[in-house]
Amino acid sequence: MSWDVWGPPLVVVLTGLVAGLLVALRSRPRDAAPGPSGGLSVEDLLARKESLVEQLRSLEADRDKMEPAEFEARWRHTLDRAAEALRDLEAARAAAERVAPPAAAEAGDGPPEPSAAPAPPPSGGGAMARRVGWTAAVVVFFVLLGVTLTKSTSSRPEGGSMTGGPTMGGSSESSSVIAEAEARLAADPTDVDAAAILAHDAIRQGRLDAGMQYVDAGRKVAPDDPRIQSSLAALMIAIGYLDRAEATLDQAQAADPDLPTAWLWRGVLAMQRQDPDAARAAFEKVLELSTDATDRRLAASLLHELSAPPPAVRVTGTVTLADGVTVPPDALVFITARSSQVPAGPPLAALRRSAAELPLEFTLSDSDMVMGGGTWPDTVWLQARVDLDGNAMTREEGAPETEVVGPITADSGPVTLTLQGSVARQ
Incomplete structure (x- = not known):
């Protein structure tokens, strides 16, 4: 067995297993407060989520060593488990916050952001810890979307998106835009334009940890920026918060009615709600307004999917x-x-x-x-x-x-x- 071939994947797998075990052991204190999900505590649910995220990373690292059908079956199965764990974790934390005494609330992440419209939990350090689980759940939506696109397009090229869908790096111009945005944000963490570019690119390609970080970075500086709100809405759609996603998109489009990314996620939201007419209108709007080649390909692919007959x-x-x-x-x-x-x-x-x-x-x-x-x-x-x-x-x-x-x-x-x-x- 060649270490050059098998060494890195084995290291990733073993690291993921050890990390998951350590998280599980550290997350089971005897006095943990019970959670709302069948007696499981918040710590138990967090440990389960962390373990599943590590399993996803290990599978992705080892995908070239499996047959495509085997990888897809194991990937979908682990994704389903991760999504379920994340929903349970969000519900448990929401329930814990409702019953927490004032002293405990003061010792936590701080009061939520005031907002006139429905909004997600507050941003910041504590909120980032509370919602870091969102990132793995986003995989569920984008992997299923990628599978659909893969069936109607060519197979995934080497170095392409983990979802199998279209990637951002298809041209030097796109790559240079991303590289420039990364440099700008590194030099100035308050550069909202750079954070918005990187957040949309990360969510679209499946670089989920980075995507959530870019969204949080943008919200710390300009929580009402319509581009940041559009990416936040995409994450809400992925975990099933459709009403909150719609409210967030409403705010984004009130500020910028012609924002192509908002129309893109508006179409995805309509598909989730089984409203093909609204989805079709939104994707056609993307083709009318967007100059981004990847967004246009994605909108065109989803329009094609809408025109296909429903499964028997x-x-x-x-x-x-x-x-x-x-x-x-x-x-x-x-x-x-x-x-x-x-x-x-x-x-x-x-x-x-x-x-x-x-x-x-x-x-x-x-x-x-x-x-x-x-x-x-x-x-x-x-x-x-x-x-x-x-x-x-x-x-x-x-x-x-x-x-x-x-x-x-x-x-x-x-x-x-x-x-x-x-x-x-x-």
Whole structure:
């Protein structure tokens, strides 16, 4: 085995594992206050988030050593877990702030910024620590977006974006603009123009830690700058804060109605809300106003996606709990479809939902197929199960699950899956 080839990836992987373990050990004090998510404390959720971020970095460093399908499956799985951990962490911290006594609040990050409109938590040192988890969640949106773009364009070039989407460095002019902005911000941390350029570039390319830092740097100097607000809205969209993202975009576009980046994220927001007409109008506005080649390519690709027919719905149904069965609200429910009654190998299609939604309705379509581009068989078998650690590859003994139901065809109608058994969190 050549150390020149395998050495750096192994170092990254081992470093990530050690860092995740250290964070986990240091984040479990005996007197930690319980969090709102199934008894997990804020420290527990922070440790889980840090560990998953390290796993993402290790996977990205080692992607050239895997088959594309294997990397995509492991990447998406880890991203889903990271996004869930980040949402839980934000909810836990918000709940802790609501119940914290005044003395504790004074010892924390300080009072929030006054704002006449809905706004995110305050910027600054404490706010940066509170929202640093946003960065990994942004990966979820951009990786899925990158996968879509990759299917309709060429494969990712060497040195390209981790999302597989268009990159900023396609021309020397773009590279020189970024290099100049980096130099300007290093010389003058109050240069809002440079921070805005770098924030948008970082978010678009997936350099997530840097992107959040640039947004915070800009907000410290000019929190109402429309370009900084547009990048902040992109982060809000990524973690599901759609109402707050809309309010932030409203402020940005009130100050600059012709800002192309605001129209770009306005279109993405409309797509998240299943409003194709509004999304189409926003992306057309980007093509009208923007001179940035990458933004124009992204808008054109998303317009093409909007014109494509929706994925075919294959199965609909409901997952319920049997009488007397209880499930921790922070657990997950995996719903899988297989082409045979005997579970073996990866499923044909899969969904992941929060146990807090139970009883829940679900829809399986071609877009949920584990290996995209395959053919949906005439008959499938369905099963749902509860998972406590968010890892689809493991099963906890005693965790509720349903019977395998099938064969299901296109004419079977809605299916009911009932979770049997009980589980107690250790």
